[in-house]
Amino acid sequence: MTRREFLRIFGATAAGIGLAGGITSSVLAGEKAEKVLPVLKKIAADRPPVVWFQAAGCTGCSVSLLNAVYPDIAEVLTKIISLQAHPTLMAATGEGALGVFEEAVEKQAGKYILIVEGAVPTAEKGLYGRFGEDERGDLTLLDWVRKLGGAAKAVMAVGTCAAFGGIPAAEPNPIGAKSVGAVLGRKVINVPGCPPHPDWMIGTLAHLLLFGLPELDEYSRPRLFFREVIHFNCPRYYDFEKQRYARHLGDEGCLVFLGCKGPIAQADCSQRLWNNGVNWCIGSKAPCLGCVQPEFPDKLSPLYAALPEEKLRPKIHPNEKKKPGETK
Amino acid sequence: MSKKIIIDPVTRIEGHLKVEMEVDGGTVVEATCTGSLFRGFELIMRGREPKDAQQLTQRICGICPQSHGLAASLGLEEALGVEPPENARIMRNLMQGINYIMSHILHFYHLVALDYVKGPETAPFSPAYEGDYRLSKKENEVFIGHYRQALDIRKKCHEMLALFGGKMPHSVTSVPGGVTEKPTVDKIVSFQWRLKEVNHFIDQVYVPDVQAVGKAYEDYFQIGAGSRNFLSFGVFPLDKAHHQRLFKRGVYLKGRAESMDVNKIREQVKHSWYSNETSDKNPKQGTTSPQVQKGGAYSFIKAPRYAGLPCEVGPLARMWINGDYRKGVSVMDRIVARALESEKIGQALEGWLTQLKPSEKTCRHAAPVRQGEGAGLTEAPRGALGHWIRIVEGLTQDYQIIPPTNWNCSPRDDLNVRGPMEEALLGTPIKDPRNPIEAARVIRSFDP
Numbered sequence: 001m002t003r004r005e006f007l008r009i010f011g012a013t014a015a016g017i018g019l020a021g022g023i024t025s026s027v028l029a030g031e032k033a034e035k036v037l038p039v040l041k042k043i044a045a046d047r048p049p050v051v052w053f054q055a056a057g058c059t060g061c062s063v064s065l066l067n068a069v070y071p072d073i074a075e076v077l078t079k080i081i082s083l084q085a086h087p088t089l090m091a092a093t094g095e096g097a098l099g100v101f102e103e104a105v106e107k108q109a110g111k112y113i114l115i116v117e118g119a120v121p122t123a124e125k126g127l128y129g130r131f132g133e134d135e136r137g138d139l140t141l142l143d144w145v146r147k148l149g150g151a152a153k154a155v156m157a158v159g160t161c162a163a164f165g166g167i168p169a170a171e172p173n174p175i176g177a178k179s180v181g182a183v184l185g186r187k188v189i190n191v192p193g194c195p196p197h198p199d200w201m202i203g204t205l206a207h208l209l210l211f212g213l214p215e216l217d218e219y220s221r222p223r224l225f226f227r228e229v230i231h232f233n234c235p236r237y238y239d240f241e242k243q244r245y246a247r248h249l250g251d252e253g254c255l256v257f258l259g260c261k262g263p264i265a266q267a268d269c270s271q272r273l274w275n276n277g278v279n280w281c282i283g284s285k286a287p288c289l290g291c292v293q294p295e296f297p298d299k300l301s302p303l304y305a306a307l308p309e310e311k312l313r314p315k316i317h318p319n320e321k322k323k324p325g326e327t328k
Numbered sequence: 329m330s331k332k333i334i335i336d337p338v339t340r341i342e343g344h345l346k347v348e349m350e351v352d353g354g355t356v357v358e359a360t361c362t363g364s365l366f367r368g369f370e371l372i373m374r375g376r377e378p379k380d381a382q383q384l385t386q387r388i389c390g391i392c393p394q395s396h397g398l399a400a401s402l403g404l405e406e407a408l409g410v411e412p413p414e415n416a417r418i419m420r421n422l423m424q425g426i427n428y429i430m431s432h433i434l435h436f437y438h439l440v441a442l443d444y445v446k447g448p449e450t451a452p453f454s455p456a457y458e459g460d461y462r463l464s465k466k467e468n469e470v471f472i473g474h475y476r477q478a479l480d481i482r483k484k485c486h487e488m489l490a491l492f493g494g495k496m497p498h499s500v501t502s503v504p505g506g507v508t509e510k511p512t513v514d515k516i517v518s519f520q521w522r523l524k525e526v527n528h529f530i531d532q533v534y535v536p537d538v539q540a541v542g543k544a545y546e547d548y549f550q551i552g553a554g555s556r557n558f559l560s561f562g563v564f565p566l567d568k569a570h571h572q573r574l575f576k577r578g579v580y581l582k583g584r585a586e587s588m589d590v591n592k593i594r595e596q597v598k599h600s601w602y603s604n605e606t607s608d609k610n611p612k613q614g615t616t617s618p619q620v621q622k623g624g625a626y627s628f629i630k631a632p633r634y635a636g637l638p639c640e641v642g643p644l645a646r647m648w649i650n651g652d653y654r655k656g657v658s659v660m661d662r663i664v665a666r667a668l669e670s671e672k673i674g675q676a677l678e679g680w681l682t683q684l685k686p687s688e689k690t691c692r693h694a695a696p697v698r699q700g701e702g703a704g705l706t707e708a709p710r711g712a713l714g715h716w717i718r719i720v721e722g723l724t725q726d727y728q729i730i731p732p733t734n735w736n737c738s739p740r741d742d743l744n745v746r747g748p749m750e751e752a753l754l755g756t757p758i759k760d761p762r763n764p765i766e767a768a769r770v771i772r773s774f775d776p
Contacts, residue, residue: 056367059342060390060497063434067483067496074476077452084451087339091442091456093768094335100455121366124620128628130364131344132336141344141365167372167387174368174618194387195497250508250691275490276483278518284494284501285508289383291498297384302377 047082048209049112051104053148054087055141056129056168056177057118060195061159062088068198069276076202081209084112098132101144105151113208114152115201119161119168120145120183123176142183149184154208156189157181158201163190164219164294171298181220189213190220194291197272200225217266219294229314230262230288233270249304250285256312259304261290263314330357333764336364340439341776342391345737347749349767351758356767359746359753361737363629366601370616373727378404378719379504379694381727385715388731390497391434394427394489395708397502399715399729404504406702407719410694414568416506418683419492419690421564421574422519423499424706425673425680429526430485431709432643432670433534435775436663437478443769444541445471457765462544474533481529484522491515506691511684520681527674530667538667542660552659552770554752555638557581558645559588559735561714563707564676574676575646575707579634585649588634590703590714595630595730599739602630607742611716611728612703631738631747632730640748641711641735642775643669659752659773666775698722708732710775736774749774 054062066073077083085092085100092100104112118141121128126140133139149155157180160166168177181188191204204222207214214222231237239245240254249258256263265288269280281288290300297303306312329352336346344365350358369388373381382400386393398420405412412420446461446468447453463471486496492509493499501509509515542549562577579588595614597607602625603617619625631638639645640657644665647653652672653665697719704715711732718726738747746754749771758764 054344056365058387058390058393058497060387060393063390063497066479067486069483074479078448078450082451086452087337088342089438090339090452091447091454092452093339093457094337094764096455096457097337097339100451127620128366128618129344130346130362133334138364167369167384168367170372170384171375172371174371175366177367195390248691248693249503249505250689274495275487278487279490279494279509281494281500284490284492284499285510286494286500286503289500297380301380303380303383304377 047080049084049104049108050081050115050205051084051101051112051148051152052086052115052117053101053144055116055118055120055145055162055180056175057159057161059088059117061117061201062086064195065198065201067275068202071202073198081205084108101148105147109151110153112152113154113156113205114148115156115158115205116145116149116162116180117158119165119177120180121168121175122178122183123174128175145180145183149180149186154189154213155180155184155186156191156204156208158191158196160192160194160291160296163192163221164296166194167297188220189216189222192221192226192292192294193267194289194296197225197269197274199272221266221292225268226266226292228266228268230265230267230270230282231314233268234262234282235270236282255282255287257306258287259302259306260287261293261300261307262288263307263312264295265290265293267292331761333758333761333767335764335767335771338768338771338776340442340772342389343733343776345771345776347753347767347771349753349764351761354757354759356753356756356758359750360626361629361739361747361749362627363733363737366618366620366628368616368618370727370729373724376724378407378696378717378724381715381717381724382503383500385729386498388729389708391431392427392708392710393496393498394423394493394502395706395713396715397499398424399704399706399713400717401502401504401704402706403702403704403715403717405694406704407700407717408504408694408697408702409700410505410692411568412506412692413689415511415685415688415690417565417568418680419507419509419511420502421680422677423489423493423502425564425677426485426488426523426526428673428709429530429670430482430489432666433478433482433485435666436534436538437475439775440663440772441471441475443765443772444545448472457763457768459760459763460765463540467540471537474537477529477533481526485526488519488522488526491519503691503694505694506689508691510690511686513686516681516684516686520678523674523677523681527678530670530674535667535671538664542664545660548660548769549656549658551756551766552752552773553657554640555748556657557634557637557639558648559634559639559641559712560646560649561588561705561707561712563646564673574673576650578649579639580645580649581635581637590705592635593632593730594636595632595734596742597630598742599625600627600630601625611714611730612701614716614728615726616728627739629734629737629739631741632734633741636743638738638741638745638748638751639735640774641732643709645711646707659769662773696722711735733776737776749776
């Protein structure tokens with residue numbers, strides 16, 4: 001699904017339901033969506049259950065999700081999917097909240113999509129991260145990820161912590177933080193980024209719901225969003241070709257010698273842009289940190305140091321494969 | 329007979345928190361707060377390139393990354409001996425200010441409101457605690473509309489921050505030496521235009537909604553006082569040397585205003601899952617050594633104390649110390665102070681925008697040093713935030729962080745004195761132990 005198709009499908013919701021013009025109380029209350037496009041109706045009819053769980057993270061992925069521009073996030077969360085549980089948004093607290101997670105495992109096994117944000121602490125039997133308790137004592141984030149992940153229809157690991165371990169797993173990894181995939185031993189769709197762009201998260205979820213599993217790369221990331229390296233689509237690429245390099249932060253020129261990880265970071269930031277298109281990392285004259293990569297942060301540190309010479313010039317531009325007559 | 333109530337997890341906060349209470353005769357008589365997640369940022373920072381701190385430590389909090397990045401930048405600037413240009417000071421104020429407003433709006437509408445307003449009968453707004461929702465059906469409906477409008481406004485706040493910060497959450501431009509982004513006129517205008525909309529929302533929707541909730545739940549001006557000591561590191565410097573700030577640096581102890589001396593801060597760990605040998609240290613000498621099985625401990629949060637006293641931090645503390653708000657100390661006073669602070673900052677932002685100089689420098693080169701130390705003291709939306717760095721042989725040797733939640737949600741200290749939130753819970757009436765919504769209101773008023 002291209003960005004255009006995605007926007008066609010989801011961008012239509014606001015207009016279709018007549019919300020664009022104003023804020024009404026019925027918006028969140030489950031008003032009948034009669035004018036919804038058929039394709040949306042297909043999803044909305046069942047309102048597939050989604051359970052969001054937070055392990056060792058910072059809530060940044062959740063906050064980024066709320067930054068979605070199109071589709072309207074309130075609409076997605078309350079009408080398109082059935083967001084059964086989300087620790088930052090759910091009304092229930094304490095036992096009531098635990099009950100919601102338990103109910104998903106017991107009554108909706110094999111039906112819900114699990115989204116995990118944050119890495120999973122595994123050292124000391126998981127006791128670095130606790131979440132509720134039962135008659136035997138404290139339950140851990142590790143217990144919950146296993147339980148929720150085991151019974152889920154599909155699992156999405158959002159953010160670099162959940163996808164690859166990220167910063168909690170950085171040396172010396174005091175809590176034995178692991179990725180969700182490493183803990184579950186099952187197919188997990190990784191949507192990395194620190195945080196991930198809201199379009200990546202919602203787009204991947206939409207793909208799962210509309211067309212099934214998206215095409216994934218070697219790191220289990222949807223190719224749709226994580227394909228070309230940023231370097232080739234960077235507005236400063238011409239500076240790189242002309243060997244005009246920035247020497248200090250804030251200078252003009254290509255940022256590779258200030259630690260820019262654009263030559264290895266596979267993401268569409270330079271085209272998609274962030275926060276309603278107002279800016280992005282290199283756009284703000286700061287080097288790309290490579291936050292979507294499994295190497296982040298340890299193998300990309302020091303963050304402001306240049307990549308090794310051999311990595312500065314990526315081998316093949318992915319678009320070269322598309323050239324007429326190319327046989328590869 | 330007293331009864332034990334456990335709220336675990338406390339949802340609609342940032343992080344993982346558990347609260348345990350004893351209720352006797354319908355009132356809370358004992359309380360403990362447990363921070364139930366350890367990630368070990370202070371340990372992860374060791375041995376790294378010092379400048380990486382401002383990127384890595386932002387990831388402590390996805391709601392206030394800007395403040396962590398700033399605290400780290402300030403600490404590094406002291407250690408590296410570099411002074412950012414005026415444009416950088418102003419841009420940082422703009423970014424920090426708009427993130428305060430983002431955070432305060434998110435806190436009221438999306439984290440706290442569901443304790444006072446009945447949400448729609450659909451997941452994730454249902455199930456919820458039962459009983460004691462006092463708004464009329466019509467008021468309730470209007471409020472739910474504002475919940476949604478607030479989602480849009482907080483998103484715009486992030487757009488404004490990203491104009492100067494690159495992206496949000498986790499902006500990239502504030503570095504030791506200044507800010508990489510340039511304050512071009514198109515960005516200034518774009519910020520300004522959105523600011524008008526945000527300030528309109530604060531004045532016409534947020535503040536009136538807070539007043540309406542305060543009226544309907546007037547008894548909450550009497551509930552949840554806590555330690556009654558306040559601390560603020562001060563924030564939004566108004567001049568190059570940080571002599572004047574929009575919110576003053578200071579403490580308010582046992583009814584008296586005093587100046588703040590950072591040397592009087594100690595972090596204690598008798599009741600925290602850290603080695604006892606590391607207790608009672610000033611963060612400059614402090615270290616972090618987890619002991620997850622330590623007996624008698626119940627939290628990953630350390631217990632910071634100022635002159636031996638637990639202190640509340642946050643909007644009410646800042647507004648109190650600044651003399652902007654001194655009506656009372658309670659659940660509702662915290663919520664009101666947060667809204668009034670948003671109003672004050674929104675107005676200040678308008679002025680700061682006009683002080684930017686598009687053609688002037690935003691960043692100075694910060695040359696690395698072999699040895700050095702620095703403290704970055706600022707205020708996150710939810711309260712005082714300090715980062716302390718020590719550089720040896722060009723690398724980070726030690727890094728200590730005291731985030732606001734350490735102050736507010738601290739466990740008992742070495743003298744077994746409760747933290748501010750624990751203290752605030754005492755005396756809270758609980759009508760129905762199965763639905764302890766009153767306690768949830770006390771807890772969330774701190775924005776933990």
